[in-house]
Amino acid sequence: MPDVHVSMRGIEKTFPASGGGREVHALGPIDLELHRGEFFAIVGPSGCGKSTLLELIAGLAEASAGVVQFEGREIRGEIADRVGVVFQEDACFPWLSVAENVAFGLRKANLPAADKARRVDEALGIMGLQDFARHYPAQLSGGMRQRVCIARTLITEPRLILLDEPFGALDQQTRLLMGEEVLRLWRQTKATVFLITHALDEAAMLADRIAVMSARPGRLIDIVETGWPADRDSRIIERVEFGTITSRLWRSLRAESLKAGGRPADRA
Amino acid sequence: MSGAKGVSLRNAIALIVGLILVWQLLFWFAGDIAMRSPWDTVRYARRMMGTDSFWIHFWESVRAFATALAIAVSVGLFVGIWLGFHRLSGRVMEPMLVAIYSIPKITLYPIVLLAFGIGMSAKIAFGAIHGVIPIALFTINAVRNVRIVLIKTGRVHKLTMTEMARWVLFPAAMPEIFTGFRVGFSLTLIGTLLGEMFAAQRGLGYLLMTAIGLHNVDVIMAVTFLLVLCAASVSTALLAIDHRLHRRV
Numbered sequence: 001m002p003d004v005h006v007s008m009r010g011i012e013k014t015f016p017a018s019g020g021g022r023e024v025h026a027l028g029p030i031d032l033e034l035h036r037g038e039f040f041a042i043v044g045p046s047g048c049g050k051s052t053l054l055e056l057i058a059g060l061a062e063a064s065a066g067v068v069q070f071e072g073r074e075i076r077g078e079i080a081d082r083v084g085v086v087f088q089e090d091a092c093f094p095w096l097s098v099a100e101n102v103a104f105g106l107r108k109a110n111l112p113a114a115d116k117a118r119r120v121d122e123a124l125g126i127m128g129l130q131d132f133a134r135h136y137p138a139q140l141s142g143g144m145r146q147r148v149c150i151a152r153t154l155i156t157e158p159r160l161i162l163l164d165e166p167f168g169a170l171d172q173q174t175r176l177l178m179g180e181e182v183l184r185l186w187r188q189t190k191a192t193v194f195l196i197t198h199a200l201d202e203a204a205m206l207a208d209r210i211a212v213m214s215a216r217p218g219r220l221i222d223i224v225e226t227g228w229p230a231d232r233d234s235r236i237i238e239r240v241e242f243g244t245i246t247s248r249l250w251r252s253l254r255a256e257s258l259k260a261g262g263r264p265a266d267r268a
Numbered sequence: 269m270s271g272a273k274g275v276s277l278r279n280a281i282a283l284i285v286g287l288i289l290v291w292q293l294l295f296w297f298a299g300d301i302a303m304r305s306p307w308d309t310v311r312y313a314r315r316m317m318g319t320d321s322f323w324i325h326f327w328e329s330v331r332a333f334a335t336a337l338a339i340a341v342s343v344g345l346f347v348g349i350w351l352g353f354h355r356l357s358g359r360v361m362e363p364m365l366v367a368i369y370s371i372p373k374i375t376l377y378p379i380v381l382l383a384f385g386i387g388m389s390a391k392i393a394f395g396a397i398h399g400v401i402p403i404a405l406f407t408i409n410a411v412r413n414v415r416i417v418l419i420k421t422g423r424v425h426k427l428t429m430t431e432m433a434r435w436v437l438f439p440a441a442m443p444e445i446f447t448g449f450r451v452g453f454s455l456t457l458i459g460t461l462l463g464e465m466f467a468a469q470r471g472l473g474y475l476l477m478t479a480i481g482l483h484n485v486d487v488i489m490a491v492t493f494l495l496v497l498c499a500a501s502v503s504t505a506l507l508a509i510d511h512r513l514h515r516r517v
């Protein structure tokens with residue numbers, strides 16, 4: 001029996017009608033368990049409710065039906081302790097420098113200033129931002145800003161890390177290297193990782209398990225176990241199984257993506 | 269950086285020199301009865317600044333203006349933040365504010381006079397009336413435009429209401445609010461001076477009005493010159509801060 005870290009039972013999300021539109025059934029029903037310490041990825045067509053699912057787990061939004069539990073306690077629109085989120089959009093505070101942005105993660109922590117400074121330096125180093133500590137977000141590229149947000153999350157030492165397409169703004173090479181970085185952090189911190197991505201190869205390379213979501217309203221249509229060793233890195237893409245996994249993901253996803261893309265008028 | 273600063277300094281100097289030239293030309297054109305030359309004005313202003321009575325008027329104006337500005341800013345901020353947050357009341361109230369704002373404020377003058385009588389409170393009220401609505405309107409938009417993902421980030425870090433306001437909302441809205449403050453500053457100054465012109469027995473506006481009555485061109489020119497000097501330098505400083513705040517966004 002794996003140790004269940006997050007459990008979702010029968011969760012659904014419906015957004016109320018607004019501005020003359022119909023109500024949107026965005027998600028569910030979904031049943032899913034994340035195991036403690038696993039790397040879980042989720043792929044799905046655009047608009048299928050991935051970000052919505054993440055917000056339900058984070059406690060940023062409340063499910064219309066069903067129960068989300070984190071470490072055995074129910075989450076109902078309230079943020080649990082030790083949960084870190086990296087959002088899809090740029091969430092850097094433009095009025096703070098890079099170092100101050102990262103330090104924001106520790107503003108509420110009860111630590112001596114010297115400790116905080118040391119941890120900020122560490123996090124900057126890990127994300128390759130040490131030369132930009134005094135820059136402001138407006139002076140950085142999109143990918144670098146996303147790295148600032150990742151550093152700001154990591155510094156809080158979360159036990160559950162929710163990542164919403166964190167590498168969306170990066171080029172392929174940088175993605176692979178950042179992926180390795182995330183794997184290393186995952187091994188080091190032993191945190192549970194929930195990663196949303198639209199890149200199948202990224203999911204296949206990083207995750208222990210990958211869920212495929214249907215077009216809206218998002219449901220889970222497949223869960224693939226990769227069976228990778230914990231000490232994997234990006235070279236895993238050379239393996240035969242890697243191809244098998246990505247093609248299986250693509251087979252599940254192709255029909256759904258066509259559905260999602262084939263009815264643009266339906267989108268909000 | 270220093271290059272850009274050099275350019276804007278050069279522009280500012282060119283502008284001032286240009287204005288003085290135009291002034292001088294106007295003086296040659298209009299003659300002694302209507303105005304004074306730049307040089308005579310500066311000389312008279314210096315003499316005036318040596319008298320006690322000028323400073324009495326000056327500080328009276330400063331007091332009235334500072335009070336009016338404080339009222340305009342606090343009421344404007346309060347109303348703006350409140351309406352910015354409550355989208356529904358914001359949607360109802362904002363068009364009303366815009367409508368009220370478009371009334372020529374001078375038409376409210378008799379009412380203000382009736383309500384406050386002649387003196388300090390009337391001009392304070394008149395100054396505040398001019399400044400409060402633009403500050404409120406800018407603040408409404410500032411609060412409304414705070415990106416939701418920044419608020420979510422604050423929530424994920426488990427900020428309390430006060431921390432959220434101090435660490436996220438206020439700094440995020442600051443550049444826009446400051447623009448409102450800058451606009452409100454100028455308008456409040458205009459309002460206060462107008463108030464002094466028609467409903468006071470002291471202050472620079474009153475000084476101007478009596479000088480007009482006596483056709484004292486020296487005083488008119490000198491007071492106007494000093495007012496423009498003060499207002500322009502403060503506005504320039506505010507604008508510079510404004511640009512700095514907006515550069516990071």
Ligand SMILES: Nc1ncnc2c1ncn2[C@@H]1O[C@H](COP(=O)(O)OP(=O)(O)OP(=O)(O)O)[C@@H](O)[C@H]1O
Pocket residue numbers: 015016024026044045046047048049050051052053088216267268
């Ligand atoms: N606040 C909201 N009000 C109404 N509808 C919403 C709201 N948020 C999301 N939706 C709708 O819910 C659906 C799912 O949105 P969501 O952002 O979760 O998709 P996603 O899978 O993350 O898409 P993408 O891959 O493009 O990021 C969309 O159709 C969207 O229009």
Ligand SMILES: [Mg+2]
Pocket residue numbers: 050051052088164
């Ligand atoms: Mg999304």
